[in-house]
Amino acid sequence: MTTRFDQGLWAEAGVQTIQPGVHRVPLPLPNDHLHAVNVYLLEDLADDGGLVMIDGGWAIPEARKTLEEAMTAIGRDLGDISHILVTHIHRDHYTQAVELRRLLGSRIYLGAGERPGLEMMDRRRSGEPATALETLRRAGAGELADHIKAMDHSGYDPSVWEPPDRWLGAETLRFGDSELQVLPTPGHTRGHVVYLDEQRGLLFSGDHVLPHITPSIGFELADLGGLPLADYMDSLRLMTRYADTRLLPAHGPVAPSAHDRVAELLAHHDDRLGKSLSALGESTLDAHAVARKLSWTRREVSLDELSAFNQMLAINETAAHLDVLVLRRRATSTFVNGVDMYTRVR
Numbered sequence: 001m002t003t004r005f006d007q008g009l010w011a012e013a014g015v016q017t018i019q020p021g022v023h024r025v026p027l028p029l030p031n032d033h034l035h036a037v038n039v040y041l042l043e044d045l046a047d048d049g050g051l052v053m054i055d056g057g058w059a060i061p062e063a064r065k066t067l068e069e070a071m072t073a074i075g076r077d078l079g080d081i082s083h084i085l086v087t088h089i090h091r092d093h094y095t096q097a098v099e100l101r102r103l104l105g106s107r108i109y110l111g112a113g114e115r116p117g118l119e120m121m122d123r124r125r126s127g128e129p130a131t132a133l134e135t136l137r138r139a140g141a142g143e144l145a146d147h148i149k150a151m152d153h154s155g156y157d158p159s160v161w162e163p164p165d166r167w168l169g170a171e172t173l174r175f176g177d178s179e180l181q182v183l184p185t186p187g188h189t190r191g192h193v194v195y196l197d198e199q200r201g202l203l204f205s206g207d208h209v210l211p212h213i214t215p216s217i218g219f220e221l222a223d224l225g226g227l228p229l230a231d232y233m234d235s236l237r238l239m240t241r242y243a244d245t246r247l248l249p250a251h252g253p254v255a256p257s258a259h260d261r262v263a264e265l266l267a268h269h270d271d272r273l274g275k276s277l278s279a280l281g282e283s284t285l286d287a288h289a290v291a292r293k294l295s296w297t298r299r300e301v302s303l304d305e306l307s308a309f310n311q312m313l314a315i316n317e318t319a320a321h322l323d324v325l326v327l328r329r330r331a332t333s334t335f336v337n338g339v340d341m342y343t344r345v346r
Helices: 061-073 091-104 112-123 130-138 142-150 228-239 258-280 287-292 308-327
Strands: 016-019 022-028 036-042 051-054 081-085 107-111 166-168 171-175 178-184 193-197 202-206 246-249 331-336 339-344
Touching (some): 022 061, 036 061, 081 091, 091 107, 107 112, 130 339, 142 308, 228 258, 228 308, 258 287, 287 308, 287 339, 308 331
Parallel strands (some): 051 081, 107 166, 202 246
Antiparallel strands (some): 016 022, 193 202, 331 339
16 A cells, blocks of 8 residues: 655554554555554553554444454454544544444544534435535635535445544543543544543644644534634644653654644644735635635645645635634635635735
8 A cells, every 4th residue: 555645654554563552553544645544552451451442443344354454463353442532523533433333342432522513413414525515615616615515425324423432521531550631622623632641652643733744624524613723723732731742643654753743733824824814915805716826735736736625625724724814813804795705904
């Protein structure tokens, strides 16, 4: 399996032992540019001798097979997974956790902020990103929203988003003599959490802090309002209040310093805020128009060079940056004919 990250072969199947009793297992994703999602197996934590698993993976046969092979490689089997601690509700993290609970009786833990999105799943009829499409329309990209809505969203199964066994807040989970701190980190989703193992110096960061890409902001299952980018930047700063740790992300290789990557992410968003403000210039523009004036990805490509799905992410992220500029009184916003229009403050 190949990876688009320039940092090597992190997504290839196999087990990486981070330190005794802590194993990283990349699980495959279907038709996804990220290629894999890391789950982590923690031994000797659960009172019953079972394993604690961080994130569940996407419920596809290839992921189940890869996980089974990884369990065999460390001398265990699927039945040893007693707890699954999920960082957020997206399907590449949650849906296989539900399947494993049905099969094994494992207990699922999830951040309480994901509850509104999860409850909305019962009312959805397709897998289209309805909330993101509404944001896209408000950003002035109605034609793109219509195009994405018309795409094939078959295979959607709301039953894989069953409620967890336990909703988590800011708390400490104790497994025998070990502890994992649950830190709510809204931004990527409202209910995203990370798991901090201070004793071993490890941060299981989910999609909150990724080593080589910036996570999408506010990609929700329900319209929760608010300012997800402002929340995200606050959540990044929260990480610096704790001692630095190794970074164990959901996508990408393990990195030596969570603090270093947090500093890079904050700098990135400060840079994008400045560029978004400059792109406004003297005009009154919607987020779609501003996004067209910016470059995207490490390759500095134009918006039109991105796929439709990634155009949606780019435009919605631009809207999030513009909303933070409004919050900081660097711009104003007016709602005109269903579209948010932004003007730079002089």
